[in-house]
Amino acid sequence: MRIILIGPPGAGKGTQAALLHSELGVPHISTGVLFRQHVDGQTPLGRQAGRYLDTGDLVPDRITTEMVAQRLAEPDARQGFLLDGFPRTLPQARTLSELLAADGHRLDAAVEYTVPDEVLTERLLSRARTDDTPETIRNRQQVYRTQTAPLLRFYADILLTVDAAGPAADIAEKTLGLLRPCG
Template sequence: MRIVLMGPPGAGKGTQAAAIAGHLGVPHIASGNLLREHRASGTPLGKQAGSYMEKGLLVPDQVVINMVLKRLRRDDCQRGFLLDGFPRTGEQAEALDKALAPRGVQLALNIAVPADELVHRLTGRLTCRSCQTPYHQVTNPPKAPGRCDLCGGELFQRDDDKPEPVRKRVEVYERQTAPLVAYYRRKGVLRQVDGKQSIQKVQEEVLSKLAR
């Protein structure tokens, strides 16, 4: 199975990815982890990526593509893989299919969450000022309002989680994802999953889509 998993921040994508990969017995390849590994071990690709990140710039598509393709050539990907966080753009999706030719991506699962719901979820995040433990006003509230369950520290809303930056992040995500979703729809491999449900329900739906 050659699977791509797409989903917005705050949709439990990492949890889903690990569950699906475990279920199918294929490696879960998260582009964010790959990037960190390359940087930590100082590979040429890691150094290239670092030179952009240190300037606060986005790592170019081609660098990320090279990292992912290198990883997919390893033995454990012979029986398939699950990609998480890649591709992120139409250009990356085309490069991936080219590299996998004559076969391409078999299944592109998109955990779809409406923009308003995403903003609502992401602005509900709270963080402990002392131990950084994350909470959520609705889905994972602390036992005592405004206090960390673990250390009693004060909970606060990080600047990143305030409405204005969250709305911007959601807009960027939608702008980036739309062409990707369209690309996989054209290829006939797109499956939409309703991301408004609980993480557990989403998982059930994903596994049933895989069984078909």
């Protein structure tokens, strides 16, 4: 199965991907992990991405998309994947569709995790990351609403929505229940 996970920061996409990947037998591909691997490995893409990451800026679509394209070409991802953190924008979504179509593939599902704002804020503040302040959380939620939420319309024909408030194992079961008819 080829699946993307969509949701605001704190919705639990990474947690769900970690729980789902073994059940589905596909790799969990996180852009955050890709960035760290490329930066730590000092690859050409990593050096380019590092300049943006060091200043707290978003890594441009061109660099992110190339990292994802390279990862999707690896043998373990040829039969499917769970993408966490990509696509985040409509241009990235269009590029992903083109990448998959070039190999005769398409996405099987886009899973949207919904959580009330107050629960998201509580989750993020409890993570104890230094960049998780109420102000940065509000900003990231706004960025999600303006840049990423439009993906919900783009993927409307394959969109599955899961209420992600509650225990992670229960959310994974709900997700698997919705995905079974897709695969």
